[in-house]
Amino acid sequence: MQLRRQPLSAPRPGDTRPAAQRLAVPLLLLLALQGAAASGEPEDSGWLQDAEPSSRLLSQAARAALHFFNFRAASPSALQVLASVLDGRAWVNQKKEYKFDLVFTTEFYRAEEGEKRLGTCSAQVFFRNDKPRPAVNVTCTQLIKKERRQEEDYQLYKLMKQLKSPLNAVRIPDSHGYIAPSLRPIWNLAFLGSSYVMWQKTTPFLHYFMSQISSVKQWKTNDDAIDFDYTVLLHEFSTQEIIPCRIHLVWYPGKPLKVKYHCQERQTPEEGSGTEEGSAVALTELSNF
Amino acid sequence: MKPLLGTFYLLGMLVPGWLGYDRSLTQQRQEVVGKVVSPWRILETYPYNRYHPMGEIYQWMSEIREKYTEVVTQHFLGMTYESRPMYYLKISQPSNNPKKIIWMDCGIHAREWIAPAFCQWFVKEILQNYKDNSRIRRLLKNLDFYVLPVLNIDGYIYTWTTDRLWRKSRSSHNNGTCFGTDLNRNFDASWCSIGASHNCESLTFCGTGPMSEPETKAVSSFIESKKENIACFLTMHSYGQLILVPYGYTTNKSNNHEELIQVGQKAANALKAKHGTNYRVGSSADILYATSGSSRDWARDIGIPFSYTFELRDNGTYGFVLPETQIQATCEETMEAVLSVLDDVYEKYWYTNSAIKAKSTALVLSLLMSVMSLL
Numbered sequence: 001m002q003l004r005r006q007p008l009s010a011p012r013p014g015d016t017r018p019a020a021q022r023l024a025v026p027l028l029l030l031l032a033l034q035g036a037a038a039s040g041e042p043e044d045s046g047w048l049q050d051a052e053p054s055s056r057l058l059s060q061a062a063r064a065a066l067h068f069f070n071f072r073a074a075s076p077s078a079l080q081v082l083a084s085v086l087d088g089r090a091w092v093n094q095k096k097e098y099k100f101d102l103v104f105t106t107e108f109y110r111a112e113e114g115e116k117r118l119g120t121c122s123a124q125v126f127f128r129n130d131k132p133r134p135a136v137n138v139t140c141t142q143l144i145k146k147e148r149r150q151e152e153d154y155q156l157y158k159l160m161k162q163l164k165s166p167l168n169a170v171r172i173p174d175s176h177g178y179i180a181p182s183l184r185p186i187w188n189l190a191f192l193g194s195s196y197v198m199w200q201k202t203t204p205f206l207h208y209f210m211s212q213i214s215s216v217k218q219w220k221t222n223d224d225a226i227d228f229d230y231t232v233l234l235h236e237f238s239t240q241e242i243i244p245c246r247i248h249l250v251w252y253p254g255k256p257l258k259v260k261y262h263c264q265e266r267q268t269p270e271e272g273s274g275t276e277e278g279s280a281v282a283l284t285e286l287s288n289f
Numbered sequence: 290m291k292p293l294l295g296t297f298y299l300l301g302m303l304v305p306g307w308l309g310y311d312r313s314l315t316q317q318r319q320e321v322v323g324k325v326v327s328p329w330r331i332l333e334t335y336p337y338n339r340y341h342p343m344g345e346i347y348q349w350m351s352e353i354r355e356k357y358t359e360v361v362t363q364h365f366l367g368m369t370y371e372s373r374p375m376y377y378l379k380i381s382q383p384s385n386n387p388k389k390i391i392w393m394d395c396g397i398h399a400r401e402w403i404a405p406a407f408c409q410w411f412v413k414e415i416l417q418n419y420k421d422n423s424r425i426r427r428l429l430k431n432l433d434f435y436v437l438p439v440l441n442i443d444g445y446i447y448t449w450t451t452d453r454l455w456r457k458s459r460s461s462h463n464n465g466t467c468f469g470t471d472l473n474r475n476f477d478a479s480w481c482s483i484g485a486s487h488n489c490e491s492l493t494f495c496g497t498g499p500m501s502e503p504e505t506k507a508v509s510s511f512i513e514s515k516k517e518n519i520a521c522f523l524t525m526h527s528y529g530q531l532i533l534v535p536y537g538y539t540t541n542k543s544n545n546h547e548e549l550i551q552v553g554q555k556a557a558n559a560l561k562a563k564h565g566t567n568y569r570v571g572s573s574a575d576i577l578y579a580t581s582g583s584s585r586d587w588a589r590d591i592g593i594p595f596s597y598t599f600e601l602r603d604n605g606t607y608g609f610v611l612p613e614t615q616i617q618a619t620c621e622e623t624m625e626a627v628l629s630v631l632d633d634v635y636e637k638y639w640y641t642n643s644a645i646k647a648k649s650t651a652l653v654l655s656l657l658m659s660v661m662s663l664l
Binding site for chain 1: 448453567575576578605609611614
């Protein structure tokens with residue numbers, strides 16, 4: 001990912017780097033000055049602990065961990081979203097690698113109000129050279145028993161099998177935030193696929209939310225698996241951009257999720273992102289698929 | 290007849306697509322461009338728990354003004370880029386009391402639909418309750434409310450007709466090849482220094498210069514003209530569930546930062562008490578990201594003491610496309626937060642009579658005691 005490197009100086013007008021990067025530069029200076037405040041880490045790795053990590057940074061890292069968790073669990077009926085960060089520590093080193101140690105609570109990703117069960121996760125998240133696709137180590141308390149989760153996944157799968165191929169012109173949710181009950185399984189599965197993409201794209205400075213499914217290219221259920229090809233609009237928070245991503249996934253209850261994706265490059269040329277990387281990954285995955 | 294209509298309307302709300310609430314694109318296009326397709330016949334049945342296109346909001350403002358003439362007046366602020374009128378509502382209890390102004394604007398970012406919905410809700414709550422509710426009655430004794438339900442009208446209409454996730458205004462740049470300025474980067478507060486872009490393609494495009502946009506000019510010249518009397522500047526956004534204090538363009542804090550945080554935290558607590566929703570409070574640079582040219586920072590810098598950005602529901606689950614089923618709860622809890630801020634603003638400027646008496650009594654007593662101890 002191409003980033004502008006600038007000497008530590010006062011912000012110049014018109015600097016177009018994402019805002020979070022701009023704050024990170026003085027942060028690094030602060031960390032360098034703190035020096036001996038580093039706790040418990042071996043000297044040679046050069047990790048400096050951030051004495052006061054911003055809640056935004058910790059939330060971003062927690063979300064990345066949760067995206068990875070949701071992807072790996074491959075369970076559209078048991079998707080979890082971040083509730084709050086209980087405890088978080090952050091380190092950075094000279095190589096611009098970021099490390100996070102987090103404890104956070106989660107909620108079920110459900111339509112119904114009042115379903116307020118909270119889970120807890122602990123995670124270590126590692127970004128190399130502020131690049132995307134962090135390495136994640138995450139464990140979460142079981143919000144729902146495995147058997148029940150499998151059963152609900154299977155029920156969802158049965159519903160999906162009954163769905164006729166929809167909805168080429170329909171957005172989910174619609175402009176008013178409405179999702180027809182029959183389309184809910186599609187939304188959940190789309191979120192599962194998007195979790196993979198959002199994990200892949202998250203950096204210490206860029207983080208994503210799923211806004212809308214803008215189109216469904218294909219919804220096939222021949223053989224056993226659900227074959228789902230759609231375009232989702234991701235909202236990137238620090239630049240406020242809407243990124244369309246074409247995602248193609250194959251899902252069967254209990255099996256790992258197979259995903260490939262390609263996200264459209266953002267319009268602004270200065271803020272060149274890592275889509276070369278992304279599409280290269282997508283290309284290799286296409287051939288393997 | 291009227292109750293019957295009301296019943297029909299309520300039934301209509303249960304049947305999606307009935308009474309013109311089929312959200313097809315052509316329907317929306319008809320609704321937005323001044324031609325009003327309003328199924329409600331009387332203001333009492335206006336559905337505050339639905340999103341409304343601009344045509345309906347214009348009409349709603351007229352009806353509010355007509356129904357509550359004793360306290361409401363409608364005023365022209367300026368024209369948008371696409372030549373649409375910007376109106377604000379002034380809610381003021383006529384009296385000889387000195388007044389301070391509370392300013393609230395919504396919808397500076399087009400896709401944040403819950404914000405204009407809240408502005409409408411707020412107006413409705415004040416007007417429906419100011420006679421019976423002692424808390425609101427008290428506020429209206431010395432506070433005037435100026436509410437701008439939609440600041441970025443062109444952008445808002447664009448989200449109804451063309452692109453639901455549009456953010457900026459609809460000004461034309463680069464020979465008509467690029468559209469829209471981020472109006473909340475266009476104010477004269479460390480303009481375009483950080484967290485904004487000089488590139489029109491960017492969603493945080495700061496414009497061609499500070500206050501370059503007609504919408505920004507309209508709001509800022511009005512606020513500037515009244516700034517001596519404005520106690521509180523509230524600007525409503527979504528999403529993120531945050532109450533933000535200055536600044537975004539620096540991590541330095543305003544000279545009343547502690548007070549702003551305290552008032553903000555009290556408001557967040559009041560909000561949470563309603564439906565359990567968690568809001569965080571802090572400066573924009575600390576808890577959100579660095580931004581320059583925001584209206585909130587500008588308002589604080591010209592001397593308005595209480596200046597807040599509210600980022601309403603949710604936390605990213607639906608984001609900008611918040612379901613209508615959440616409008617009511619969101620507005621109810623936000624109302625508690627705003628009233629909490631207003632109470633604190635009121636207390637700051639006008640001690641209640643009993644408070645003054647208590648203070649005087651305490652003073653006299655302590656003087657007496659110190660005199661007696663000398664005897």
